[in-house]
Amino acid sequence: MATKKSAIDKNIAIELLRKMLTSRKFEEKVQYYFSLGMIHGTTHLSIGEEGTAAGTCGALEPQDQIYATHRGHSQAVCKGIDVYKMMAEIFARANGVCKGKGGSMHIADKDRGVLGANGILGPSLALACGVAFAHKKRKEDIVTVAFFGDGASNEGVFHESLNLASVWNLPVLFICTNNTYGMSTHITKVMKDTDIANRAKPYMIPAKTIDGNDVWEVYNTIKEARKYVAEGNGPMMIVENTYRISGHSKSDGNLYRTKEEIASWKEKCPIKRWKEKLIENGVCTQEEIDAVEKETTDLIEGAVKFALDSPYPKLEDVYNDVYAD
Amino acid sequence: MATKKSAIDKNIAIELLRKMLTSRKFEEKVQYYFSLGMIHGTTHLSIGEEGTAAGTCGALEPQDQIYATHRGHSQAVCKGIDVYKMMAEIFARANGVCKGKGGSMHIADKDRGVLGANGILGPSLALACGVAFAHKKRKEDIVTVAFFGDGASNEGVFHESLNLASVWNLPVLFICTNNTYGMSTHITKVMKDTDIANRAKPYMIPAKTIDGNDVWEVYNTIKEARKYVAEGNGPMMIVENTYRISGHSKSDGNLYRTKEEIASWKEKCPIKRWKEKLIENGVCTQEEIDAVEKETTDLIEGAVKFALDSPYPKLEDVYNDVYAD
Amino acid sequence: MGKIEMTYANAIKEAISEEMRRDQNVYMLGEDIGVYRGAFGVSGGMIDEFGPERIIDTPISETAFVGCAIGSAVAGMRPVVEIMFSDFMAVCWDMIINQAPKMRYMFGGKVSVPMVLRTASGGGTGAAAQHSQSLEAMLCHVPGLKVVIPSTPYDAKGLLKSAIRDNNPVMFLEQKLLYRTKGMVPEEEYTIPLGVADMKREGKDCTIVTYGRMVHMCLAAAEAVSKEGIQTEVIDLRTLLPMDKPSIIESVKKTKHLIVVHEAVKTGGLGGEIAASIAESEAFNYLDAPIKRLASEDVPVPFCPILEKGVLPDEIKIAQAIRDVLA
């Protein structure tokens, strides 16, 4: 599959920028309030990986469904979740997307096609097969996306799910956000062949590895991939190479990587690169970019305000939602 | 890896025949006494698959270790387990290799390098990695073999174990006895690419598919593979194509396959083929073959007699062996 | 209302078939459930009626296909998934305890998982340690699941229909040794609500709380001691989670004696939960003797039939337990 990149459409360009900036600003606020002790629990930030989330989700249709990873804030944001309610969730408020019961690791809103982040690595790949199975059965034009990390691809469920999707020809798009680390463990320590796309071959699932920090490449690749999958050709896998600028989670001494490595990847920041490209190619003006900056800053500030103004759940709510009627 | 087949050595030839015939006769007795209700529980026979067990185990060194499958009688027999005690086990006797606590699905004798059959499909692949890990650490010239079926290769632990063996360069030999069925389910229903050897590629594990009903091919392939693994080159996988003449287990109506299919494979019986080849190539005389027939018949009759003469365990034994001191 | 005799296995098949006719969203998946008819023959003939699109043979990938069932349930279908032996739940335990039952809660009530997971449970078949376990106690420790174990064809059918219509993940543990047993089942449609125990025998001297195959052992024991003038009440829980505690409490208040019987190994078994629930209830003050638990010995299930029989509770041991408690 050779992706053909069309000329950059301005509306799409702005939308991709908007998605990335919204994600980045969302997470910067989370990081800030976390450091103040105002956010509870743990959180896995995807700062630096926004190109994968924006490019992928940007290329999906509204009815498509995603399973996000534990590092899934940007995936949910880019899929179009309500950032006010998502922020409220992370602040453990009753108005949160999960009523304060899920938190950062379990962001979900089925109505927006966000089927949920998962605290366990791997199961989403199989869950996505099931959702795709239902849509296929109902002959709906819906593609289900399973995001997963390079590290998670070492779980057994990866193998089982790809095989199942392959033999049942399921409309699933497997998206590997390959940031070359599972926590502190570099990919070269846990795989002999580090091109994860090769892992799709035994299942005869077409796969491709791309630069996940090039949002335009991601967008175009996923557009095509979505089409391929939606047309009933079965699953596809895309490996989006990227880098996590932020630490693994709240506690990360970064002992396993060098400052230089992090700095070099800051240079390759997908947002920075996209802005430069848009200017270079004359797609937008600096003013237009600044406007998106301002708009997203305002949005996220609004989200924080909404979250902080929202009430906490009531203790009696603790028993709700265990069982459906 | 191109296997070079040397001229057939007579001693080896006879030994391979002896192993296959011992297995076959062992299982025919099991089948018979099972049908009489004198053997309890369930049993998975490997009639028709003896070429894989004999060729593989015949090429191993005495100190090598194997994990057998649920269909593992022939694997244990060919590795050199005491057939008297194994028969006694299947008859649930106190003199059995497992003191009557394991039965057909859990035949094991560590002292003979039979680390155990498993009632659960898959875990042996990981367990074998651990045994190999220990031997590697102690720099011992020991190869650990994990047998598994085509069906079991769809379990997640297959992926995890091959990857682990690959990155840790473990001296494991993964042996897939591919009889094209998992119970009733044909391989084409559960894999798009049915050449299981391709499944080793993402881990950069060398793999090869061979005719498992040609015991000489199996023997030679495994000789080389054992050497490769023992020399510290890391794991290897061999797929041995074969066919299960017997039903899946005690209850199998064979509804999923035709009589013709079974009949055609009876023609390809590894024992029949080997005898013919030995005569054709002038390796042995018919008399020599008849002698092995007689010897193995006597052996297995002795085993049955031993088993039937052996006492049942005592009820108070039920509490022993739960915990080690 | 007419009744017909059928086996426990057929009652299960009838329940699924009726629900499949009624609701297009119901489908079955599992290993070798199509032409092979399932390891215990439960789904025999279903593929002829419903076709391979709804009676789906899976690869040997329990995690993937249970995950697939869950995902499809999230997307509005009603899967009935079969795990061949309940011991194999261990290879997809994450799906069973961390995914299916927690999703709804974690996601603030926005999704539901209307799935039934059927599996064959229990020993006595000579299949040894990895094919004979009774693991229900582990499942009952997981909020978000429901857990059902039927003891008769009638209960199996009625409970399974309710389980399929339930909007939660229901673990339906079938009893291997009961598949071929027969019982009367109404010809007309019926369901049995989850969460309601059934008094299988009335008595005034002693209450036995049990479920599954042990119900029959307990009834046989109750019959045996009745000749000694002891009237035993046998309560079949049917649904283990949620548990019908009021029925047990009421019975214990009457009989003043409680024995709990199950096939799972004693330590950590559901007997503890049942005994403790009663020991901390109002019924405590009515008890005339310590609560007794009768269960399998704390060992892996051995292969040898003599040993296996030795570890399992049976009618003789139960009858003795009744006498002991009343002594």
Added chain:
Amino acid sequence: MGKIEMTYANAIKEAISEEMRRDQNVYMLGEDIGVYRGAFGVSGGMIDEFGPERIIDTPISETAFVGCAIGSAVAGMRPVVEIMFSDFMAVCWDMIINQAPKMRYMFGGKVSVPMVLRTASGGGTGAAAQHSQSLEAMLCHVPGLKVVIPSTPYDAKGLLKSAIRDNNPVMFLEQKLLYRTKGMVPEEEYTIPLGVADMKREGKDCTIVTYGRMVHMCLAAAEAVSKEGIQTEVIDLRTLLPMDKPSIIESVKKTKHLIVVHEAVKTGGLGGEIAASIAESEAFNYLDAPIKRLASEDVPVPFCPILEKGVLPDEIKIAQAIRDVLA
């Protein structure tokens, strides 16, 4: 004998380090235990002393690496394997319940599996439903396993050393919220035998049986009610399987009241086993009130700290339970 103050995490590290110095067969494996020092920092610095050959970072493949640990134990090594959060045991549950504990039995006693599986257990950290569970009750239902939960640095070190020297698979459940707590630990080598409970506070009015983090909550509650003249005995089980029932029975005979406290959800929790064991023992006749279980509410662990605190037992709830039982 001199003593030094150390954290629970360091006590664990010391225990493993001492055993690794003593026995070349002991090694550690798990995710990010090397330079990252483990998710809770337990193995900090160990890679410097023992090198990456003995402090082994694994791929994220719990089934494979726990299987690898088991296999290596069968071959004579003594692995100490870390599962980052105890909830993740579910992805390798087959290894934990069907392989490690059953092999010896199924194979007639010819193999042993001297493995320790360490994992971080419990809630209170705001990590929500899939990172906060207390799953010990499930493990205690598996003959062949031993199960340990230490509550202090002293116990952690002594018990872990015994666990490493034990020839059976030992599940060692560490308490997340205790890692940073401090206590005095002897400078000289010592071990604590598995299977022996520890009376953490003596009293004559009421017995509390508990373990892990809840020990501290119970001690605080006991202290609080002591001001009201109630003398509470607090028994820390330390080893859950096998359980030291004689110590509990003896205490209950003295105090005539029993409360069981644990953090795991109540239904199906180990409290049932403990309560039932006592309710069926000689101690039953000494009880002056129903046995009370105090445990988490039967819901998945919620994220919001208000809700989470609401479901967990704490010293106030425990103190109230003591008063209730004695009322």
